Amino acid sequence: MRSARQAAPGGVQAGGAGALLSGLRPSSAGQELICSGVGLTLKLSLAVVATVSLVRLIAAYQQRLDRYGEITAVLDIQKAKLLKAQNRFDTLFATGGEQRLIQEQDQWIAPNRLRVVWKQSPAAPDSPFPTVERP
Numbered sequence: 001m002r003s004a005r006q007a008a009p010g011g012v013q014a015g016g017a018g019a020l021l022s023g024l025r026p027s028s029a030g031q032e033l034i035c036s037g038v039g040l041t042l043k044l045s046l047a048v049v050a051t052v053s054l055v056r057l058i059a060a061y062q063q064r065l066d067r068y069g070e071i072t073a074v075l076d077i078q079k080a081k082l083l084k085a086q087n088r089f090d091t092l093f094a095t096g097g098e099q100r101l102i103q104e105q106d107q108w109i110a111p112n113r114l115r116v117v118w119k120q121s122p123a124a125p126d127s128p129f130p131t132v133e134r135p
Contacts, residue, residue, distance in 0.1 A: 092101055
């Protein structure tokens with residue numbers, strides 16, 4: 001008789017790794033089919049998870065591109081407004097800017113006109129309509 005540590009025919013020791021591996025191998029076609037089905041199911045589920053993740057990433061990327069386009073458009077509008085305000089500031093504070101400002105103002109009250117000042121009456125603070133008083 002051989003001891004448990006002696007080599008079995010084929011070079012595999014009895015009770016060693018070979019016995020362990022032979023215990024993991026399916027012993028029948030039915031067990032092999034079940035293991036193949038489990039492996040295929042795992043692979044298909046991983047493929048579905050990867051596909052769903054990729055679709056979500058694509059949707060998030062598209063949403064970011066849309067937001068970037070909107071922000072870029074708003075930034076361009078704000079840059080144009082800033083440039084216009086800077087040019088206006090430069091023209092008003094350059095030599096002769098005060099005269100240009102006065103010429104642009106068409107809302108100045110003519111000397112022969114009566115100025116109307118709307119005030120809230122202190123006697124009736126709840127009144128929704130202002131009163132007209134002459135100085």
